[in-house]
Amino acid sequence: MAALSTAHPRWTGDYWFLFRNLILKDFRIRYRTMSLGVLWSLINPLVMMGVLTFIFGRVFGGERPPLFPVFVLCGLVPYNFFTGAFLSGTLAIVENSVLVKRVPVPRETIPVAVVLSSVAHLLIQIALLLGFALFYGLWPTTAWLWLPVVWALYVVFLCGLVLGSSAINVFVRDTRYLVESLNMILFYLVPIFYSFSIVPARYAAVYQFNPVAAMVLATRNILMDGKAPPPSLMLNLVTVAAVTLGLGLLIFGRLKRRFYEHL
């Protein structure tokens, strides 16, 4: 093998300024073409919450976890953020191929900016969730201070995941369909409309290792039980976030060298 080396100056720009602009861009593009604007971020979870509450309250009847609307919303908000960020992040490099092929901006910023711009929607949905919690008489406890911690870990996890999937999607375009199917299956595999306590014990560990499920459980622990998430759950979240980010950066770093030729 001949020596392969390129000594390019590092991109010396302002990452904060870049991210701010990329996030604003995404946000503006999404909302300028919608007459209801940011309201869409609220309408989707509200409708889903209403539908699920109706089906599991009126159609199936039977026993429901208490405060069912808040319970469902605690599941929907992490799930919506995951599916939205996972899919749009996976497509980030391919959809920005013009940018990747023409502007020497650090490639990692493109999928990461997509996840971060989803965080803006997430914040709106979290505000909705907190509003409902208060409405149903759940008053803030010190445990609520755990919310920013677990959500930050969740965002790190998604950045890692999307770095990996967006890079792989350049080489195997079927990745997008895999992500779409996975997102759909996850709706049932994550305890959104049922309680984790009815999951048989032998599957419980597997459930908890699913970061989306872990996130739903942590959100419920904090908001509904007013308790800090158990240490085992936090350990799961930290481990999954760190490992995913590491793997994502590794995969992206290896594959980005050949993006140009495959876009």
Added chain:
Amino acid sequence: MNVGTLSFDGVTKTFAHRAGQALLRDRVKDLLFPFGRPRFQALKSVSFALRPGESLGLVGPNGAGKSTVLNMATGLMDPDEGRIDVRGRVVAILELGAGFHPDLTGAENLRINAAMLGLTRAQTEARTEAMVDFAGVREFIRQPLRTYSSGMVLRLAFSVAVNADADILLIDEIIGVGDQAFQQRALEKVHALRRAGKTIVLATHSPDLLTSLCERALWLDRGQIRMLGDAREVLAAYLGKTSAATP
């Protein structure tokens, strides 16, 4: 500090993929039958070096490798073999308006573009006026880009790029931007940047542009260096060869 130097040393690049085919079945096929894939050697062992403030013109027929040289110098792709060494901030004018979005205003696109080119917020704000004025789009700057004429978009993109404080400017066939008056100003701006000591690499089919802007020229033919030297001499040889080949 050697800010503004650019060198290629034995740079080779082969493209070995089928463009646009990236489905799972193609990957499986590639794994099972790794031979006989169409390959295209874009560059073969290309070497040259530019000192700060030098300007180099790239000439050659379509497909000779001019754009590949510029893309690699920009850092958009890596060589298969050889070494590329770049010192200083590179701004490439390869495709004007890449990364612009029609639903955003001119001002918003300007900021995003400047941020991607590596300007800080303060630098961008300090240069915004100059960029807008040079592009001549002041009265439209708060309008969405889709209301611009194609010439206005190109002018804005060009204006951001040339005002982005490059040490090395890489230009691919830009002349033909906007109307006659703007072309003249664009040309003057590139000349001014050259006088200001910027290193410039320019791919062009225009003999006038080449001799007026470049000291040296590199003639590429099917990915190989055919000739490297004084711009006028290389141009004369290149034009002599092509006119002889097409009677």
